[in-house]
Amino acid sequence: xxxxxxxxxxxxxxxxxxxxxxxxxxxxxxxxxxxxxxxxxxxxxxxxxxxxxxxxxxxxxxxxxxxxxxxxxxxxxxxxxxxxxxxxxxxxxxxxxxxxxxxxxxxxxxxxxxxxxxxxxxxxxxxxxxxxxxxxxxxxxxxxxxxxxxxxxxxxxxxxxxxxxxxxxxxxxxxxxxxxxxxxxxxxxxxxxxxxxxxxxxxxxxxxxxxxxxxxxxxxxxxxxxxxxxxxxxxxxxxxxxxxxxxxxxxxxxxxxxxxxxxxxxxxxxxxxxxxxxxxxxxxxxxxxxxxxxxxxxxxxxxxxxxxxxxxxxxxxxxxxxxxxxxxxxxxxxxxxxxxxxxxxxxxxxxxxxxxxxxxxxxxxxxxxxxxxxxxxxxxxxxxxxxxxxxxxxxxxxxxxxxxxxxxxxxxxxxxxxxxxxxxxxxxxxxxxxxxxxxxxxxxxxxxxxxxxxxxxxxxxxxxxxxxxxxxxxxxxxxxxxxxxxxxxxxxxx
Numbered sequence: 001x002x003x004x005x006x007x008x009x010x011x012x013x014x015x016x017x018x019x020x021x022x023x024x025x026x027x028x029x030x031x032x033x034x035x036x037x038x039x040x041x042x043x044x045x046x047x048x049x050x051x052x053x054x055x056x057x058x059x060x061x062x063x064x065x066x067x068x069x070x071x072x073x074x075x076x077x078x079x080x081x082x083x084x085x086x087x088x089x090x091x092x093x094x095x096x097x098x099x100x101x102x103x104x105x106x107x108x109x110x111x112x113x114x115x116x117x118x119x120x121x122x123x124x125x126x127x128x129x130x131x132x133x134x135x136x137x138x139x140x141x142x143x144x145x146x147x148x149x150x151x152x153x154x155x156x157x158x159x160x161x162x163x164x165x166x167x168x169x170x171x172x173x174x175x176x177x178x179x180x181x182x183x184x185x186x187x188x189x190x191x192x193x194x195x196x197x198x199x200x201x202x203x204x205x206x207x208x209x210x211x212x213x214x215x216x217x218x219x220x221x222x223x224x225x226x227x228x229x230x231x232x233x234x235x236x237x238x239x240x241x242x243x244x245x246x247x248x249x250x251x252x253x254x255x256x257x258x259x260x261x262x263x264x265x266x267x268x269x270x271x272x273x274x275x276x277x278x279x280x281x282x283x284x285x286x287x288x289x290x291x292x293x294x295x296x297x298x299x300x301x302x303x304x305x306x307x308x309x310x311x312x313x314x315x316x317x318x319x320x321x322x323x324x325x326x327x328x329x330x331x332x333x334x335x336x337x338x339x340x341x342x343x344x345x346x347x348x349x350x351x352x353x354x355x356x357x358x359x360x361x362x363x364x365x366x367x368x369x370x371x372x373x374x375x376x377x378x379x380x381x382x383x384x385x386x387x388x389x390x391x392x393x394x395x396x397x398x399x400x401x402x403x404x405x406x407x408x409x410x411x412x413x414x415x416x417x418x419x420x421x422x423x424x425x426x427x428x429x430x431x432x433x434x435x436x437x438x439x440x441x442x443x444x445x446x447x448x449x450x451x452x453x454x455x456x457x458x459x460x461x462x463x464x465x466x467x468x469x470x471x472x473x474x475x476x477x478x479x480x481x482x483x484x485x486x487x488x489x490x491x492x493x494x
Contacts, residue, residue, distance in 0.1 A: 007201045008153055008182040010161030015177075017168065024098050029168040030177055030237050031097040035159060043086045047154040049076035053324050056461070062365040062426045065326040066419065069360045072353060076154060077320050079313060081306060086155045088138065088303070089276075093159070093179065093239040095136070096274040102175060102237060103168065137268055137275040139246075141284055142305025143390055147349045148278055149244055156180050156242070162205060175237065176206060182242040185279075189249045191263060195225035202232065226263050233273055241267065246279035307394065308347030310339070321353065326360055327369035340373040344380040346394040351387065358383055361419060365426040444469060 015033040025031035038046070051071035060068070142148050161180055165173040181201060186193030199210035214220065214228050233241065249261070267273040277283075308314045318341065322333045331337075345352040358379045363369045384391070393401040444465050 007197075007204055008156070009205060010157060010159070010180070012162040012164065012205075013160045015163050015165045015168070015173075022094065025094060027169075028097055028101045029103060029165055029173060029175075030100065030239070031094055033163045033165065033177065034094065034179070034239075037090055037094075038086065038158065040083050040086075043083060043158065044078045046158055047076065047078040047082060047086070049074055049154075051075060051324065056459075057326060058328055058330075060326075063423065065328075065364050066361060066422055066426070068326045069324075069357050069364070070419070072321070072324050072357050075321060075324065075353060076150060077317055078151075078154060079308075079317065081303075082151045082154060085140070085151050085303065086158065089155050089240065092136065092138075092274045092276070096239060096272060097237075099272045100234075100237060103171060103173065137264070137277070139283075139302045140276065140278045140305060141281055141302070143307065143348060143394070144280055144387070146305050146307060148305050150350075152182065152242060152244070152276075152278060156182060159239075177239075178202075178205070178233075178236040179239040180242065181205075181238060181240075182244060185243055185245045185248045187248060191222035192225060194243070195222060195229050198229050199232075202236075226266075230267060230273075233267065238273055240274045240276060242276045242278065244278045246277045247283035249283070308342075308349065310342050310347070314338070314342060314347065317349065318352070321356060324356075325371075327363060327371065329369045331371040336373055337371070337376070340376050343395075344376060344384070344391075346391050348390075348394075351384065351391075355380060355384070361422040364422065 015029070017029065017032045018036065020026045020028065020032050021037060022031075051074050053068075053071070057065065057068055140148050140152065159179050161178065163177040163179060165175040165177060167173055181198070183194065183197045183201060186197060196211070196215050199215055202208055202210050210232065214225060243264075264275045264277070268275055308317065315338065318338055319333065325331065341352055341355060345355055355376060359371050359375050362379055363371065363375060389401075444462075
């Protein structure tokens with residue numbers, strides 16, 4: 001069976017070189033095709049995700065405002081731990097390329113830049129200076145939903161995924177450089193499943209047929225596929241391999257976890273490929289018990305993902321999130337609301353974001369669209385049942401329990417159902433009002449709604465709607481009023 005794990009894809013670009021700031025990587029086409037080292041401010045700007053929003057959207061019908069709330073799921077505010085991770089990945093990828101230069105003549109120049117007194121070996125044909133692999137790796141462990149995967153993918157997005165090399169310093173180069181690859185650990189925790197995921201990802205990114213070549217025959221075992229995987233990773237100049245959901249190894253068949261971890265060590269030690277393993281606290285004992293991998297993991301220092309404390313960082317995060325509010329009435333963020341959201345999420349950003357979405361969906365269309373502490377408490381009680389074991393352990397300060405808690409799905413899986421229920425509630429309210437003699441929005445309000453969706457301020461939209469009706473006459477229908485020519489006239493005259 002083909003493994004269809006989600007594959008994270010990035011940008012493919014043509015190589016554009018610049019002199020490396022690090023003398024150890026000068027004359028290395030892999031390293032000099034990477035972006036320059038980012039400042040913390042620049043990295044934060046590039047990773048930040050602020051969905052489109054305008055205050056006037058509060059005037060939209062409830063059905064449209066329900067859809068607007070969905071945008072909050074895309075909100076990303078890179079906190080300090082994102083920036084620390086960005087620095088680690090930057091060092092990891094660049095240092096990993098020091099011992100890997102695909103061009104022999106440039107390799108010698110690189111070594112002379114990094115080691116001015118190195119023996120050049122001029123009299124030995126094909127001589128390549130010996131240099132120890134500088135590759136390493138590290139672990140990222142934390143509670144489900146704290147933002148590990150979001151942060152990793154945000155950091156990886158700062159780098160092109162594939163760089164196409166054709167010429168470097170007047171030398172022809174026919175090389176696709178794979179800067180990074182992120183895979184999920186297979187659900188069955190098998191090494192063969194990981195290899196299959198690897199080759200499927202390469203086929204998806206590069207248009208190759210590695211799966212047909214290596215995996216279509218079920219006769220090939222994991223032990224046969226692992227060297228092939230290592231070979232292709234080396235030929236492609238893979239900069240870093242990220243394996244997410246590493247806690248799934250605990251459910252692997254006997255010996256499967258040791259086999260895969262030993263393979264990761266092989267990748268780091270033999271071909272110099274940096275490996276980053278990401279997982280929940282449940283993977284802690286598994287990883288810390290493997291001495292060789294733990295030693296390599298200390299190359300950048302393990303990252304135990306911190307939870308937000310109820311401090312200035314939490315306030316900064318919540319204030320940024322609070323801007324995205326689609327309720328008809330504005331609710332001010334108070335200290336009490338901040339405390340309630342913290343208590344119900346325990347500083348887990350994914351849960352806080354989803355809780356904010358669920359709270360808005362629960363009140364939109366009601367007589368009073370206010371976000372009160374009681375609303376958040378009720379929504380949390382009804383919708384966060386699956387994550388209660390984690391939240392209870394965090395409230396009790398018992399981190400040891402987190403190493404035994406099974407992988408629990410975040411409330412994201414419940415969002416679609418909650419949205420559907422909110423939509424049905426509003427639809428039923430609309431039908432009830434209709435039976436009582438209420439009518440749908442008139443032509444004027446329909447035009448205002450369309451203009452707000454187009455990004456026009458609510459008050460300005462009302463003025464434009466008045467001019468449109470005056471221009472076309474009271475008898476015009478919505479189609480006439482939004483006719484392309486007339487719409488252009490409205491826009492140019494408002």
